[in-house]
Each structure stands twice: as structure tokens, then as C-alpha cells.
Amino acid sequence: MAKARTRYVCQSCGASFLKWSGQCGECGEWNTLVETAEAPARRAAAAGAAAAVQRLDQVGADEAPRVASGIAEMDRVLGGGLVPGAVILIGGDPGIGKSTLLLQVLAHTQDRLRTLYVTGEESLGQVSLRARRLGLPRLDLPVLAETSVEAILEALGRERPQFVVIDSIQTLHTDALDSAPGSVSQLRESAARLVNHAKAKDCTIVIVGHVTKEGAIAGPRVLEHMVDTVLYFEHDIGSRFRIVRAVKNRFGAVNELGVFAMTDGGLKEVGNPSALFLSRHEQPVPGSVVTVTRQGTRPLLVEVQALVDQSQIGQPRRVTLGLEGNRLAMLLAVLHRHAGISLADQDVFANVVGGMRIQETAADLPLLMAALSSFRGRPVANDLVVFGEVGLAGEIRPVQGGEERLLEAAKHGFRRAVVPEANRPRKAVKLDMDVRAVSRLSDALDQG
Numbered sequence: 073m074a075k076a077r078t079r080y081v082c083q084s085c086g087a088s089f090l091k092w093s094g095q096c097g098e099c100g101e102w103n104t105l106v107e108t109a110e111a112p113a114r115r116a117a118a119a120g121a122a123a124a125v126q127r128l129d130q131v132g133a134d135e136a137p138r139v140a141s142g143i144a145e146m147d148r149v150l151g152g153g154l155v156p157g158a159v160i161l162i163g164g165d166p167g168i169g170k171s172t173l174l175l176q177v178l179a180h181t182q183d184r185l186r187t188l189y190v191t192g193e194e195s196l197g198q199v200s201l202r203a204r205r206l207g208l209p210r211l212d213l214p215v216l217a218e219t220s221v222e223a224i225l226e227a228l229g230r231e232r233p234q235f236v237v238i239d240s241i242q243t244l245h246t247d248a249l250d251s252a253p254g255s256v257s258q259l260r261e262s263a264a265r266l267v268n269h270a271k272a273k274d275c276t277i278v279i280v281g282h283v284t285k286e287g288a289i290a291g292p293r294v295l296e297h298m299v300d301t302v303l304y305f306e307h308d309i310g311s312r313f314r315i316v317r318a319v320k321n322r323f324g325a326v327n328e329l330g331v332f333a334m335t336d337g338g339l340k341e342v343g344n345p346s347a348l349f350l351s352r353h354e355q356p357v358p359g360s361v362v363t364v365t366r367q368g369t370r371p372l373l374v375e376v377q378a379l380v381d382q383s384q385i386g387q388p389r390r391v392t393l394g395l396e397g398n399r400l401a402m403l404l405a406v407l408h409r410h411a412g413i414s415l416a417d418q419d420v421f422a423n424v425v426g427g428m429r430i431q432e433t434a435a436d437l438p439l440l441m442a443a444l445s446s447f448r449g450r451p452v453a454n455d456l457v458v459f460g461e462v463g464l465a466g467e468i469r470p471v472q473g474g475e476e477r478l479l480e481a482a483k484h485g486f487r488r489a490v491v492p493e494a495n496r497p498r499k500a501v502k503l504d505m506d507v508r509a510v511s512r513l514s515d516a517l518d519q520g
């Protein structure tokens with residue numbers, strides 16, 4: 073096959089060069105030149121075709137029919153199932169369970185879709201061994217051990233599968249480029265060809281990508297903008313629970329979570345994940361506050377913990393796990409300014425139980441209450457949930473989905489809640505709960 077011409081394109085300013093160099097001659101940035109294949113044939117065809125402009129109201133807006141993946145937690149993260157023609161990138165550390173999960177999904181969709189599992193990492197013998205160990209509903213899965221993109225596309229054209237898993241993108245290489253498999257240019261070019269195939273043939277393609285130590289460079293991040301959906305595996309080191317999070321989804325809510333447990337028989341769904349993220353103290357302990365966070369469309373109970381201790385060094389430490397560090401520093405400043413409580417000479421450590429990561433502001437108030445509870449050595453009642461954003465003026469701001477959060481807490485036996493004034497539940501909502509609505513930080517802290 074003839075080699076496509078390659079260019080070295082600056083990732084910062086877009087200038088292109090015939091030769092690689094360490095510094096871009098245009099913008100002066102270092103290490104930004106990346107080998108890129110030129111595709112003159114495609115360009116010419118596009119220029120020749122008449123481009124028809126349409127009116128939006130005359131364009132058919134049929135919801136793409138979705139195919140259930142057969143695994144409810146997976147359907148939830150995907151926003152309701154597999155969409156024909158969609159490309160899904162699934163990333164995560166090596167060994168976290170990507171291949172296992174996808175093999176399970178394939179076996180569950182096998183009776184509804186023509187599937188194909190392409191492995192570039194493991195031999196077919198290894199895949200077969202794993203499939204047997206997993207006790208899959210079906211074992212007659214079509215598999216292909218191949219790493220050449222051209223060969224894979226040829227197989228896709230021949231077999232015409234509707235659902236394909238590529239495991240993994242890092243092992244693929246295309247003849248169009250000379251660079252090594254796993255390099256950014258190979259990754260991009262291989263993915264681009266797979267995306268083209270998916271769109272042209274209405275085939276759902278799942279691309280597995282390892283997140284390497286260098287993360288941003290050789291990892292799947294460079295592919296995020298090319299695909300429709302990006303899922304990442306998260307886990308707590310040493311824990312058997314795995315969280316699959318949608319960080320981008322053209323067909324569903326972002327931040328949607330699926331929760332699984334790794335067992336001897338593969339990944340099992342966890343139907344009621346709220347219980348996982350609470351540490352269930354027998355007695356109330358200082359520094360622990362339960363909150364309801366909203367991950368995608370799902371309200372989830374999690375425990376926020378703080379440890380406040382006299383600092384031994386000149387500059388006290390602010391350490392967070394699962395929460396944002398800058399936010400903690402800001403909240404402590406609000407605590408000082410608007411509630412008159414200074415933790416300036418104290419180390420503050422904050423953590424979310426179970427390896428959960430909270431990115432929303434609803435954890436502000438519970439975090440401050442946990443810090444204060446630890447500082448004073450005074451526990452917060454263990455049937456209390458708290459949520460609310462704290463503003464710089466010391467006000468408690470509302471969060472989305474307040475009623476939903478309260479219902480989830482009530483379902484798990486919580487009897488008291490401290491919530492923002494604007495999230496006070498409507499009369500119509502039947503809640504067997506004592507809900508205190510607050511509008512100032514000072515009022516909220518009195519409730520703890």
C-alpha cells in the first residue's frame with residue numbers, strides 16, 4: 073500500500089512542516105510538532121460534492137434506536153444503551169477490568185447484535201480462558217486477534233458486525249504512518265479510521281484505551297474529542313469496587329456513574345451503591361458528615377471526613393482526597409471571615425469515603441461541618457445529611473435536585489437534614505424527615 077504523505081503539525085498553532093524539529097518555527101512552542109497523515113483524496117471528494125444547506129425544522133429528528141447492553145449499570149452510564157454509529161472510548165489503568173467488562177457486555181448483546189471482539193493485547197487462547205472463567209451466557213463470540221488497522225477494517229467490511237470492541241487502541245498501527253504503535257499520531261490516525269467506519273456503517277465501536285502514567289501524552293485523552301462518549305474507570309486502590317464514569321456523552325448525561333464489584337466471576341453490578349460510600353460508624357464520630365451528591369442523574373449518599381489537627385509546621389497543610397484542594401482553602405477562608413472560626417494554625421485533611429470523587433459544590437457545607445466537628449471534637453448526629461454550596465459572602469446557595477437528594481437520604485433511614493433555604497422541599501413532598509433550611513453559614517453551623 074502506498075504511504076500517505078506525512079506532515080509535522082504544531083499542536084499549539086497548527087503550522088505544518090515537512091521535517092520534525094524540537095521547536096515550532098511559527099509560534100516558538102517546544103515539543104508540539106506531531107506527525108500527521110495527509111488525506112488528499114478525502115479532501116478532493118469533499119470539495120467536489122455539492123453541499124446542500126437544509127432547514128433545521130425539515131431535518132428528521134428520529135431518536136436513534138438504542139440497544140440495551142444487557143447490563144443495567146452499563147446502560148445507565150451510556151444514557152440508555154448502545155447507539156448505532158456511536159464511538160465509545162473507555163479508559164482506565166491497566167488491570168482495572170476494561171477487557172473483563174467488555175467481554176461481558178459482548179456476551180450479553182450477542183443474541184441481539186452481530187458482534188466482534190478485536191484483541192491486540194491478548195492471544196485468543198487467553199481471551200477464551202477468561203471467557204470460560206467468567207461463566208458468560210454465551211461463548212460463541214466472534215473474536216479476532218489483529219493489530220493492523222487496515223486488516224481490521226477489511227474484516228469489518230467482510231463480517232459487517234454491528235457492535236465492535238477494539239482492545240486496545242494502543243496496540244493498533246496503521247501503514248499510513250511510520251511511527252511506533254502507541255504514539256500519538258498512530259493513536260489519532262487509527263481512531264480516526266475507526267470513527268469513519270462507525271459513522272459510515274452505523275456500527276457501534278467501543279475503543280479501549282489505557283491511561284498511562286504520562287496520562288495526557290500517550291493516553292486516550294488525545295482521542296476524547298473524536299468520539300461520542302468517553303467513559304473512565306475509577307477505583308480506590310485496593311478496593312474491589314469499580315466506578316465507570318461518563319465524562320463526555322453526546323447521548324446521555326455526563327458524570328453518570330455505573331458501579332461494579334470485581335469478583336471471581338468478573339464484574340458484578342452493584343444495585344444500591346449508596347451503602348458503599350458510608351462507613352457506618354456504630355457511634356457518631358467527630359469529623360464525619362454524610363452528604364448526598366449527584367452524579368449524573370443519580371443521587372448518591374457519601375461520607376465526607378475531615379481531620380483537623382494542631383499543625384507542627386509553620387505552614388499548615390491542606391490535603392484533600394476526592395475533593396478539590398482550592399475549594400477547601402476557599403471554604404476555610406469563608407469559615408474564618410463569616411463564622412469567626414480560624415483554622416489558620418491547624419492542618420486540615422479531607423477525604424471522601426470509598427474512593428469517590430466529588431466535583432460539585434453541594435459538598436461545601438458538609439465539608440465545613442466535618443472540619444468544624446473534628447476541630448471541636450464534637451460529633452455530628454449520625455442520622456443527619458447535609459448539602460449546600462457555600463458562597464464567598466457566607467451565604468448558603470441552592471444546589472440542583474434538592475428533593476431527589478432528600479428522598480434518597482430518607483430511603484436510607486436518615487431522619488434529619490440541613491439544606492439551603494431555596495432547596496426547602498415543597499409541602500406536597502412526603503418526607504419523614506426533619507428538614508432545616510438555612511441561608512447563612514452561621515445558621516448552618518449551629519445546626520450541627
Ligand code: TYD
Pocket residue numbers: 164165166167168169170171172173202205206334335336337338339
Ligand atoms: P482486565 O479486564 O484484564 O483489565 P484491563 O483490560 O482493564 O487491563 O482485568 C484484569 C484484572 O481483573 C486482573 O487483575 C484479574 C481481575 N479479575 C478478577 O478479579 N476476576 C475475574 O473474573 C477476572 C476475569 C479478572
Ligand code: MG
Pocket residue numbers: 167170171172193239
Ligand atoms: Mg485488557
